[in-house]
Amino acid sequence: MADIEKMAESVESIRLHLEAHNYICSTQIATAVYLAYHLQKPILIEGPPGVGKTELAKTVSEMFERDLIRLQCYEGLDEAKAIYEWKYGKQLLYTQVLKETLDDVLQGAKGFTESVARLHDFGDIFFSEEFLEPRPLLQALKHEEGAILLIDEIDKADHEFESLLLEILSDFQVSIAEIGTIKASAIPPIVFLTSNNTREISDALKRRCLHLYIPFPDLELEQRIVEARVPEIPPELRRQMVAFIQELRTLDLKKLPAISETIDWARTLLLLNSTSLDADMVRDTLNVILKFQEDIENVDSELTTLTSNARKATR
Amino acid sequence: MDQTLTEFIHALRNADVRISTAETLDAFRAVDLVGYRDREHLKQSLSMVLPKTEDEKEAFEHCFEQFFKINDLSSGNPNDADGEGEQDDNADGGENEGGGGGDAESGNNTEAAESGKGKKKSKGKPKGGRDVIEGVEEEEEDLGPGETSPAKSELGKMVMANSMVELTVAMAEGARAVNLEDIQVFTQKGLYTRRIMDAMGLEEMNREISGNRRSPNVPDRRLGQQLKARREILREQVRDYVEKQFLLFADSSGKRLREELLRKVKLSNVEHRNFRLIQEIVFRMAKKLSTMYSRRKKVFKKGQLNIPRTLRSNMAYDGAIFDLKWKSVKVDRPKVFAICDVSGSVATYARFMLTFLYSLEEVMPRVRSFAFSSDLAEVTSLFERNTIEDAIAKTLHDYSGGSTDYGQSLVDFKRLCLDDIDNRTTIIILGDARNNFGEARAEIMKELYDRSRSVLWLNPESKAAWNSGDSEMRKYGAYCHQVSECNSLQHLERIVGNLLKAVHG
Incomplete structure (x- = not known):
């Protein structure tokens, strides 16, 4: 069991521990984790795709050695898939089995009222926690050792779903009509929500969360990220390729390359045994970092300049 | 300090950042946790608790820079304040400095250099705001170096002691006493500057200055001169302070007023x-x-059947399907x-x-x-x-x-x-x-x-x-x-x- 209390004693310590798990981050991100842990508030993470929003939650779960429970959002996601559902099959099966014992239960009962009263004692069993199928959110709440709950791409879910989340996020509890309110175990989960900003998240939800915006990293930070993730890459090439990517982000592209693309590219270049960046090599591997033909064509014409710039910048 | 945070939140609201009471409470909890000591840390923490969109974050950035430049100095102990002053200088390259240390300091440096006297120049950045008033030694009447009598008035003592922290605290208190946050229009700046100076005990110091200047005693006269010079610098600083606060409190409310008017005015009359x-x-x-x-959105009552959802929701009815669910959602x-x-x-x-x-x-x-x-x-x-x-x-x-x-x-x-x-x-x-x-x-x-x-x-x-x-x-x-x-x-x-x-x- 990791000593979470000690890990989370300061922002710097969190940053170092994240780094030890190969997640290189700014102090802003470490501060977010620090606050989330101490204030017990969910973090809403926004930012362009591929800057490590989901990765942060995964790394924190590794770091704290807590289970990661992930809920991927999509249109049409509802209560039954996110919070809980009754085990209808089990209920039906038990009803069938118990049909035969029904006579025993009702034996000796005089009149209708008494029979119904006996059945009442009996019937409630079917809507107890035994028959409850916990879905990710409820699982996270009931987790004994406290879990990391990742609600991924909340912007893909419907507006109604956001409202469903409010109770969980602010009070760490769920109300189930048949049973009552279920509260979090002694250790409430640390909640991460991510959003790609395809639509505006409602104020009500934002109000209950810390809001962290992860932008593209700057040159130095990205260098360190690549260094941590692809340690085998020669330093010279690493400097050049990161400079190239940074340059690329200043262009008007349909989809800017993110960190995940930088890392993929670093692996690609490593595989091709290259030691420094040249225009032909870049042209051949451009499809790793740019995901639209349109973008590739746009960049192609300026490739030589960009490459030489990147080479110069590092000298 | 609570007052400071509340005021900061007020200023943020003025800058169109929507902050609910719940978020205000969160901010207090966050500050309890991180403290005021590390400015960068405080800023990052608050930037996650208070602003919740990119636009708001930008406004927050701006407000924070302006607001805590002033109040940093009024908080904490002198060492802290020094550290802050230094940090700010490095961060902003000296521009945009307020009632704190920077402006006055750099001003004094040049002044001292020009006058060629330079006997008590501020010793560069490490000492930060504390030497602010030191550099000004330009005497009208050359009394030569020597002893100066100790100042007697409250403000005089503070000014002579060069205690920037105390001065800033006094300035903030003065501002509070005259309700500086009520400032509405640009032209009120002079008025508020004077009022704050008064609240800080200007009158007493004025009396002391005039008394000392007429005194036959040389150290007394020297004190009088120095006090006078320092009073001018102080006035300058108070004006800067008012300026900043004006930007923070009044500018946006003026804008809001104008917007309110524009909503109602006849469109053909809009300039x-x-x-x-x-x-x-x-x-x-x-x-x-x-x-x-x-x-x-409303769910269609026809179209493609959503079979999984239908089955699931009808399981409770022993599998008899009578509550149908449809796939399409119509906007x-x-x-x-x-x-x-x-x-x-x-x-x-x-x-x-x-x-x-x-x-x-x-x-x-x-x-x-x-x-x-x-x-x-x-x-x-x-x-x-x-x-x-x-x-x-x-x-x-x-x-x-x-x-x-x-x-x-x-x-x-x-x-x-x-x-x-x-x-x-x-x-x-x-x-x-x-x-x-x-x-x-x-x-x-x-x-x-x-x-x-x-x-x-x-x-x-x-x-x-x-x-x-x-x-x-x-x-x-x-x-x-x-x-x-x-x-x-x-x-x-x-x-x-x-x-x-x-x-x-």
């Missing part, structure tokens, strides 16, 4: 320089409306035809209505617009190809010539798109119905009325003026579902809001 601001307001109104209405969106009179008098209104309609793209993707003065033409494609502003400018340029002819325009409209009008279409006509005594062709209006879901007529003239002179409002009005006066943003907002409500309802 040209305010167009940009109006445009902004229109965008914001439209955004509000679209978030309000974009959520309405209800109005179809709007906007017909705008763009002749001279109505052009301004047309501008804002079109801005409004096209800003609502998210909830009303199917706006077709038509412009006319003498002849009518469709301008939808202009809006598809250009930005809203350009499209409007082009529309006004191309179609605003010629005298208004409603009859002809209606004929044109009928020819162009009568077939496209169905029972889901809303037609909005913006115009003053002044037909230059031409033929009204109200029968076309009747046709439109019969075919469409609703016809709205927006008239920028006030109701009293309708039907006077060449206005045909009575004839046209008979074939409208709704006729309203529309000459301010407020009207516009209400009408478009109703439109969305009606269509969605």
Whole structure:
């Protein structure tokens, strides 16, 4: 069991521990984790795709050695898939089995009222926690050792779903009509929500969360990220390729390359045994970092300049 | 310190960052946790608790820089303050410094260098704000170096002790005592500067200065001179402080006041320089409306069966399927035809209505617009190809010539798109119905009325003026579902809001 209390004693310590798990981050991100842990508030993470929003939650779960429970959002996601559902099959099966014992239960009962009263004692069993199928959110709440709950791409879910989340996020509890309110175990989960900003998240939800915006990293930070993730890459090439990517982000592209693309590219270049960046090599591997033909064509014409710039910048 | 944070939040709200009470409480908890000591740390923490969008984060950044530059010095112990001063200098390269240390310090450095005396120059950055007043030793009467008597007045002591921290605290207290946050207009700056100085005990110091200057005793006279010089610098600093606070507290409330006014003023009276601001307001109104209405979806009662959901929800009924679930979700969106009179008098209104309609793209993707003065033409494609502003400018340029002819325009409209009008279409006509005594062709209006879901007529003239002179409002009005006066943003907002409500309802 990791000593979470000690890990989370300061922002710097969190940053170092994240780094030890190969997640290189700014102090802003470490501060977010620090606050989330101490204030017990969910973090809403926004930012362009591929800057490590989901990765942060995964790394924190590794770091704290807590289970990661992930809920991927999509249109049409509802209560039954996110919070809980009754085990209808089990209920039906038990009803069938118990049909035969029904006579025993009702034996000796005089009149209708008494029979119904006996059945009442009996019937409630079917809507107890035994028959409850916990879905990710409820699982996270009931987790004994406290879990990391990742609600991924909340912007893909419907507006109604956001409202469903409010109770969980602010009070760490769920109300189930048949049973009552279920509260979090002694250790409430640390909640991460991510959003790609395809639509505006409602104020009500934002109000209950810390809001962290992860932008593209700057040159130095990205260098360190690549260094941590692809340690085998020669330093010279690493400097050049990161400079190239940074340059690329200043262009008007349909989809800017993110960190995940930088890392993929670093692996690609490593595989091709290259030691420094040249225009032909870049042209051949451009499809790793740019995901639209349109973008590739746009960049192609300026490739030589960009490459030489990147080479110069590092000298 | 609590007061400081509350004030900061107030300033943020002024800068259009929406902060709820719950978030304020969160901010207090966060500050309890991280403390005020590390400025960068504090900023990062608060930036996650208070602002929740990118725009707000930007505003927050700005506010924080301004606000905590001043209050940093009034907090904590002197060492802290020094550290901060240094950090700020490095961060900002000395620009934009306030009542804190920077400005005064650099000023003194140059002054001291010029005078060539330089005997007690501030010793560069490490000592930061504390040496602020030291450098000024320019005596009118050369009394030579030597002892100076100790100052007696409270303020005098502080000034002579060069205690920047104490001074700043006194400044903040003074500001609080005179309610600096009530400052409204630019011209009040002088007034507030004087009041704060008074609150800090200026009068007592003045008496001391004049007393000392007349004193036969040389050390006393020396003190008098120094106090006087330092008083000027202090005044400078208080003015800077007021300036900053003014920016923080008053600037945006002034803007808000102006916006409030602009919402109500008649659009034709809006001065040209305010167009940009109006445009902004229109965008914001439209955004509000679209978030309000974009959520309405209704599940179809026909279409493809969502089998998993149906089975699951019917399991509770022993598998007998009678509660059906459908796959498609329908987003209800109005179809709007906007017909705008763009002749001279109505052009301004047309501008804002079109801005409004096209800003609502998210909830009303199917706006077709038509412009006319003498002849009518469709301008939808202009809006598809250009930005809203350009499209409007082009529309006004191309179609605003010629005298208004409603009859002809209606004929044109009928020819162009009568077939496209169905029972889901809303037609909005913006115009003053002044037909230059031409033929009204109200029968076309009747046709439109019969075919469409609703016809709205927006008239920028006030109701009293309708039907006077060449206005045909009575004839046209008979074939409208709704006729309203529309000459301010407020009207516009209400009408478009109703439109969305009606269509969605």
